[in-house]
Amino acid sequence: MSRGISRSAYTVLGAGISAAVLMSFVPSAGAISSTLGAIDGSVFFDRNGNGLIDRSTTGGEAGADKAEVRLYNANGDVVADAVADASGKFRFTDLRPGTYKLDGSQTGFVSTTDAERKVEVRSSQTEFVRFGIRGGSISGLAWVDENGDGIRQETEKALTASRGFILSGATDHYGRFAQRTAKVDEKGEYSFEDLPSGRYTVQTTAPEGSTVSKSEAGPDATTDSDFTGKTATVKSEKIQLAPGAGMVSLDAGFTRAATTN
Structure with missing residues (x-):
């Protein structure tokens, strides 16, 4: 209109x-x-x-x-x-x-x-x-990728100590640049709701002593990790939401960094 x-x-x-x-x-x-x-x-x-x-x-x-x-x-x-x-x-x-x-x-x-x-x-x-x-929504979870394969197994625990997620990208429904933050709950899950159409990126910070798992490692998009980065701050790919698009899931797996004796 x-x-x-x-x-x-x-x-x-x-x-x-x-x-x-x-x-x-x-x-x-x-x-x-x-x-x-x-x-x-x-x-x-x-x-x-x-x-x-x-x-x-x-x-x-x-x-x-x-x-x-x-x-x-x-x-x-x-x-x-x-x-x-x-x-x-x-x-x-x-x-x-x-x-x-x-x-x-x-x-x-x-x-x-x-x-x-x-x-x-x-x-x-x-x-x-x-x-x-x-509007559309973007949600997901953070988990501890114990075996480092980039795929979440049922035995792998949610990362409730995550520092949260930041959404940025499209303008909101009254023209203001949309940047929101979301904490994870007791299940390690986060959610951004009521989003207008547009392109978005989600980022988060790897816990101390951890690195992000490899991205899109498996055929099932609901169980693999969707974030990349070589620093503590890791990002998703840009997501294009259509008007009223259903939920988009972006998960983040973290594995403990290798140590040397």
Whole structure:
């Protein structure tokens, strides 16, 4: 969706919520405010793609901070542009009664609900709209590669003492360079969720006294190591995520460095 409205037209509606409202849309002097309506809504990261906010989903399904929603009138003219707050909520106020269209699509994401919604605004009433979007994810685990073959066996333990993983690459859904960090859990696993399409690299640091295992040593991508490097900092290859791409797994095996007597 093209975002062409000048930010200089923004009017603050409340803490964390703002909307760009065209001057022609402001009620004329003497207009009765009770004859106007409003639209409240939210944009959320729909990780399981079912179009509903599922609190039970791992990590929850959070609101899409800074997602943009565009409002059109019945003639197809842009009326306003709202930016969601930290909870993914947005609001349009002082709307004359009539039919409007909202566009909640987000660049780099797949819509899991209708990306465009028609809403009938009525006097003194607030209508509610919800948009679901789905991004990609990159996850994996760190493990101790006891035999140094670059392939994780069931008997080899997770590396819970890992220093964590750093994701860098594409811009996030509101144009900021995406660099995130993730710690590993008690299973040695890490995860980056709700990613827009783009190219990403993941890096981590080898534990003291260890070196990274050889990369892509086996035919099964779910059990081999995906990181390379000759220094303590090791990186994955660049990963291209399509919009709404499913989970990409990047694992890191570490073997104890050889010692000499």
